[in-house]
Amino acid sequence: MHFSEIFIRRPVLSTVLAALITFLGLASVANLPVRQYPEVEESVITITTVYPGAAPDLIQGFVTSPIAAAVSTTENMDYITSQSRPSASVVTVQMKLGADPDIALTEVMSKVQQVRGQLPQDTEDPVIAKGTGRTFALMYLAARNPNMTPEQLNEYLARVIRPRVTNIDGVAQMEILGGQTYAMRIWLDPLKLSARGVTASEVLAAIRSSNFLSAPGKTENEYFSYSLTLDSTIQTPEAFGALPVVQGKTGVVRLRDVARIELASGSSDAIVTFAGEPGTFIGIIPAPGENQLDVATNVRDALPALTGTLPRGMTIDLVYDSTETIAASIQEVFKTIAEAVLIVVVVILLFLGSFRSVLMPIVTIPLSLIGVCSVMLALGYSINLLTLLAMVLAIGLVVDDAIVVVENIHRHIDEGMSPARAAIRGMKEIAGPVIAMTITLAAVLSPLAFTGGLTGSLFTEFALTLAGSVVISGLVALTITPAMSARLLSHDAPGRFQRVVDRTLGGLANWYERRVSSSLDYRPVTMLMVVALLGVSGFMFLNTSSELAPEEDNGALFAIMNGPRYATLEYTDAFTQEVSRRTADIEEV
Structure with missing residues (x-):
């Protein structure tokens, strides 16, 4: 059968x-x-090295360049990118598709260790991290509160909002972009240092010797055991100011005598604004393998409940949702x-x-x-x-x-x-x-x-x-x-519709047969047309631009402006605000 x-x-x-x-x-x-x-798995290894107080030129010459040269011979390395910023160097090693990230990480760590001795003495140990694939934020939210300082807003987002957002189904991580964290900032006065004969290294040594974490251990007797704690950290600007630095000719030189001390933002290299007001961006990172449309829907559904419990004056708005483009494309x-x-x-x-x-x-x-x-x-x-x-x-x-x-x-x-x-x-x-x-x-x-x-x-x-x-x-x-x-x-007799179709197709077949017979009677002309058609097709093919994927309009414009090397944060912010003012009058924005 x-x-x-x-x-x-x-x-x-x-x-x-x-x-x-x-x-x-x-x-x-x-x-x-x-x-x-489709998901494209790429191995990316990032090497971050901190050199406190160093200028970008110094970072580039003595930190970034040696590390980049060392890892440039890594097997299956595709290309290397680097950034030299004030006090920090970031070298990114992009591996070829299909490369084993664990093997690449081991090799990069070995090569970085070989040049560790060539780096300046005060640089911190390089932090090497691997990543598989490119993880971009699925959505961006903007948080604002005129009643809070940037540091207070960042603290609230980290302690209250982040746990609630990461508990949403499909959300793996919440990034806080442009947030300001608390830090004790000590601004040394060169004139006061010179007048009292104190150097910056002496100030640093005094801070390290008086502000540290300690573990004194425990004490015990025949029946009880007690863990010991030692309060060896300084918590307030006043306590830092009273810290003795050196014994001078006229007495003890304290930190407040040579520096200005304040509890303020730990990072001052970024300014974030939304609709002309200071704020903080929140990036939503989906978990690997999750349905991005479902994750975005879950976040949008949870947003009303989230904003309903915010402090007075605080708002969280959805400013960018990449799934809108995805949904529109798939629907099309x-x-x-x-x-x-x-x-x-x-x-x-x-x-x-x-x-x-x-x-x-x-x-x-x-x-x-x-x-x-x-x-x-x-x-x-x-x-x-x-x-x-x-x-x-x-x-x-x-x-x-x-x-x-x-x-x-x-x-x-x-x-x-x-x-x-x-x-x-x-x-x-x-x-x-x-x-x-x-x-x-x-x-x-x-x-x-x-x-x-x-x-x-x-x-x-x-x-x-x-x-x-x-x-x-x-x-x-x-x-x-x-x-x-x-x-x-x-086996039914042909209906009216079928007879019309058969008659029409029969007429087309007869017309085609006559055209073919005519072309056979003028073979040189037919061959000339074939050659001309092939030539035109080849010319158009060779002169047609090529690209991996066609350009598409995602409904969003991302702009990157590069200022001069000497530009300060205020300098860059002034031009950014000018761009914002000019684009605000555009109807489509």
Whole structure:
């Protein structure tokens, strides 16, 4: 018994197979993550070195350059970027796709250790961290409160808001951008230092010797044990001011005699404003593998309850949501899928001329598109623009097998066979070509999955999703389509619609035949047209610009302005405020 004959004689088996494909596909859709593009795993190693008080030029020459030169020979290293800021150096090592992050981290740590002795004495030990993939904030919130200082606002966000936000389903981390943390700031006066004969190193030594954490241990007797604590830290500006630095000729020189001391912001290298007012940005980082649309929805749903408990005068506003673009793009692709299905159905109806004949190819489309979702889930893929694009292209491919099967069975019915016998005979004739056509299409698409680099990482899901749809359509054409044909097709006289279609297509065929005959009578002219067409096509191809992905409008503009090297924070903020004032009058903003 032929493979397809089993399903023709047992229609219940065909129904169960169709239900199984549908059930597995729908169950997979509910568990597939949704993102804009396929996930690209990249290994990034960051080396952060702090040199307190050093200028950017000093950082660049004596910290950044030695470290960057040492790690530049790391195996599987793609490229290196570095930043030399006041008091800090950041070197980022971007590894090639597929590189083992653990091996890369070990090698980078070894190379940094080799040049540790070449760094200035006062530099802190480099902090080396690895990351897999690029983690960007999914959403940005702006927090403001005119009744709080920047330090108080940052403290409230860290202690109260962060635990509540990170407890939202799907949220992995909350970043505080531009927040000011408390620190004891000591501003040395060079003139006072010189007048009293005190150096900055003596001040630093005095602070370190009088302000430290200690663990004195414990004391015990025969029955009890007590942990000892020693208050060896200084907490207030007044206590720091009373700290003795050196014994001078005229008496003890205290810290307040040579410095101004205040409890203020620990970092003064950033200013954050929102709508012209000082504020702090909050970045929402989703957990790996989470559905980004669901995470954004959860955050938006939790925002009213969050803002309802804020102190008087404090507001938290949503200023940027990247999922709006993702949702709009995915919605547009789903609209394209619906349009493609409609167009394919109309074309099939016009060429087959029978409403019953159209049912089999129509059934193939949803079964193939839904069924491939189970393949995507098994391979760890996601619903993204490229996999949805694969489904759009698959609509025109998955119906080919069903059309061939239906047309062949219909031909045998027209020759006088019963629908069941026509289905069995037709499948014996056409099963081999259907299998060959399915394997050929899948084989043509599969090599994209083995392409290296960023292109391969992006288009692997596209290629295998499209190939999976074609394979499922071939399975449907060998099992469900002949079973449906055996029960839905019949030998009926052509209806009015079918006669109109046949007459129209016959006229088109005759017109085409005359054009082909005419072209054969003027072969030199035909060959000249072919050569000209190839030449124009090649010229246009060579002069067409190329890029990995087309530009798209995400509804947001990110601007980076670089000031001169001597620019202060106030200098940069003045130009930033000017840009904000000029863009505020733009209608679209």
